[in-house]
Amino acid sequence: MANEQQIIKPKIGIYGLTGCAxxxxxxxxxxxxxxxxxxxxxIKSFVMASSNPEEGELDVAFVEGSVSTExxxxxxxxxxxxxxxxxxMGNCALCGGPQAMYTGDGTFDTRVKQxxxxxxxxxxxLEGAPVDAYVEVDYYVPGCPVDAKQLFAAIARLIHGSSPxxxxxxxxxxxxxxxxxxxxxxxxxxxxxVTAGGCNSACPNHGLPCVGxxxxxxxxxxxxxxxxxxxxxxxKEDIVRRIRNFGGHKILEYIKDL
Ligand code: SF4
Ligand code: SF4
Numbered sequence: 001m002a003n004e005q006q007i008i009k010p011k012i013g014i015y016g017l018t019g020c021a022x023x024x025x026x027x028x029x030x031x032x033x034x035x036x037x038x039x040x041x042x043i044k045s046f047v048m049a050s051s052n053p054e055e056g057e058l059d060v061a062f063v064e065g066s067v068s069t070e071x072x073x074x075x076x077x078x079x080x081x082x083x084x085x086x087x088x089m090g091n092c093a094l095c096g097g098p099q100a101m102y103t104g105d106g107t108f109d110t111r112v113k114q115x116x117x118x119x120x121x122x123x124x125x126l127e128g129a130p131v132d133a134y135v136e137v138d139y140y141v142p143g144c145p146v147d148a149k150q151l152f153a154a155i156a157r158l159i160h161g162s163s164p165x166x167x168x169x170x171x172x173x174x175x176x177x178x179x180x181x182x183x184x185x186x187x188x189x190x191x192x193x194v195t196a197g198g199c200n201s202a203c204p205n206h207g208l209p210c211v212g213x214x215x216x217x218x219x220x221x222x223x224x225x226x227x228x229x230x231x232x233x234x235x236k237e238d239i240v241r242r243i244r245n246f247g248g249h250k251i252l253e254y255i256k257d258l
Contacts, residue, residue, distance in 0.1 A: 009040065009041050009042040010040075010041050010042065010059040010060060010158075010159045011041070011042050011044050011056070011057065011058045011059045011060075012041040012042065012043050012044065012046075012058065012059065012060050012061075012062070012155075012159075013043075013044050013045040013046070013053075013058045013060075013061045013062070013079065013082075013083065014027065014043065014045065014046040014047075014048070014061075014062045014064075015045065015047070015061060015062065015063045015064065015075070015079055016047060016048075016063075016064045016065050017063065017064065017065030017066060017067055017068065017072045017075070017076065017092070017093070017131075018065045018066050018067070018068035018069070018072065018092065018097075018099060018128065019064055019065035019066060019090065019092035019093070019097060019099075021048065021064065021065075022090065022144070022145035023064040023089045023090035023093075023143070023145045023146045023151075024046070024047070024048045024064055025048065025145070026145045026146055026147075026148050026151065027046075027048070027148075027151070028048050028049065029148075030148045030152065033148070033152045037152070037155065040156075040159060041155075041159060044056065044058060055078070055082070056082065057082050057083075057084075058079075058082050058083040058084065059083070059084050059085065059159070060083065060084070060085045060086075060087060060155075060158050060159070061079045061080075061082070061083035061085070061086050061087065062087045062089045062141075063076065063079060063086060063087070063088055063089060063093050063131050064089045064090050064092065064093050065090075065092045065093055065097075066092040066093065066096045066097050066099055066100055066128040066129060066130060066131075066248070067126060067128070067129050067130075067131065067133065067134055068099060068125065068126055068127075068128045068129075069121075069123040069124065069125055069126055070123050070124040070125075070126060071122075071123035072123075072126075073126065073134060076131060076134060076135055077134070077135060080135040080136070085138045085139070085158060086131075086135065086136070086137055086138050086139075087137070087138060087139045087140070087141060087154065087158070087164075088130065088131045088132065088137045088139070088140050088141070089141050089146055089151065090141070090142070090143055090144060090145055090146050091142065091143065091144040091213055091214065091215055091246055091248070092128075092130075092248075093130060093131045094130055094131075094132075094140050094142055094215050094250065095130050095215045095216070095246065095247055095248035095249065095250035095251065096128045096129050096130045096133075096248030096249035096250060097128065097144075097246070097248050098245055098246065098248065099128035099248075100127070100128035100129055100130070100248035100249040100250075101128075101241075101244045101245055101248060102244075103127040103128055103129060103248065103249040104127070104249065104252065108127045112125055128248065128249070129249050130248065130249055130250050133249065139154065139158070139163065139164050140166065141154050141164065141166075142166065142196050142198060142214045142215050143198065143199065143213075143214055144213035144214065144246065147198060147199065150167070150198060166196070166198070167196065167197045167198035168197075169197045169217075170192060170193055170194065170195055170196065170197050170217040170219075170220060171191075171192035171193075171195045171196075171197045171199065171201050171204070171210050171214070171217075172192040172193050172197075172201075173197050174197050174198075174199070174200050174201040175192055175201035175204045175205075175210075177201075178200070178201050178204075178205055180201065180204045180205060183204060183207075183209050184228065187232040187233075188209045189209050189229060189232070189234065189239075189242060190204065190209035190210050191209070191210045191211060191212040191225075191242075191243060192204060192209075192210040193217070193220055193221070193225050194212070194216060194217055194220030194221070194222050194225050194243075194254075195210050195212045195213075195214055195215070195216065195217055195220070196214045196215050196216065196217045196218075197214070197217070198214060199213075199214055211242070211245060211246060212243060212245070212246045212247055212251075213246040214246075215246065215247065215250060215251075216247055216250060216251055216254045218254075220254070222254050222255050222258060223257075223258060226239055226255070226258055236258070240255065243255070
């Protein structure tokens with residue numbers, strides 16, 4: 001008699017809050033790896049791939065998007081309760097994204113009214129905020145959207161019981177490896193030194209300044225970089241406005257003393 005052994009696959013959930021769903025699309029569009037993923041894990045919920053979610057216990061939950069409504073907040077808390085490991089995936093989940101650009105500045109109610117007028121919302125709007133503003137996050141996979149190779153490497157490590165390893169250097173590191181001329185030499189607004197790397201310096205490779213879409217580099221010297229950008233003739237307010245575009249709410253903890 002054949003020695004049949006049932007393979008128990010890790011249970012995975014992939015969720016989207018407020019955002020463009022680009023990170024989920026990265027998964028769907030990665031034809032080379034997606035069949036391996038479906039063979040290796042038991043996907044319980046993935047709105048891009050199935051309209052029939054099972055909302056039980058999970059080994060790993062991947063959450064994309066910022067928390068922007070009360071309904072999303074309840075959903076996120078429920079996911080956190082059911083998941084052994086929660087991974088924030090992409091800029092909006094990590095930093096709040098552009099929708100969190102003005103979070104905390106005291107103008108939220110006015111802005112909501114300007115855009116929506118006096119409507120009855122089905123769910124109360126909240127100021128955009130990263131996932132870890134509300135629940136504990138175990139791991140982060142940055143990107144806007146995430147890089148498919150890095151995301152699948154993170155998934156592979158997680159389902160084998162290891163920790164994902166984020167790219168440890170800022171964008172400038174990859175930019176130098178790609179032998180680009182530094183845009184700061186031409187006094188261009190590049191956020192490479194204070195932005196988490198891993199995108200292979202996608203923008204400077206094409207002569208475009210980094211706008212920080214992978215979120216802050218935790219080891220970045222924000223003070224020095226602000227001073228350098230100010231020496232180019234930019235005001236502090238302008239720098240903060242631009243850096244908050246993708247740094248969202250999260251960037252505040254890095255620039256609070258500036
Ligand atoms: S162009 Fe930008 S990313 Fe490249 S080295 Fe200069 S500051 Fe860094
Ligand atoms: S904005 Fe910066 S972090 Fe985002 S893709 Fe371009 S170089 Fe990379």
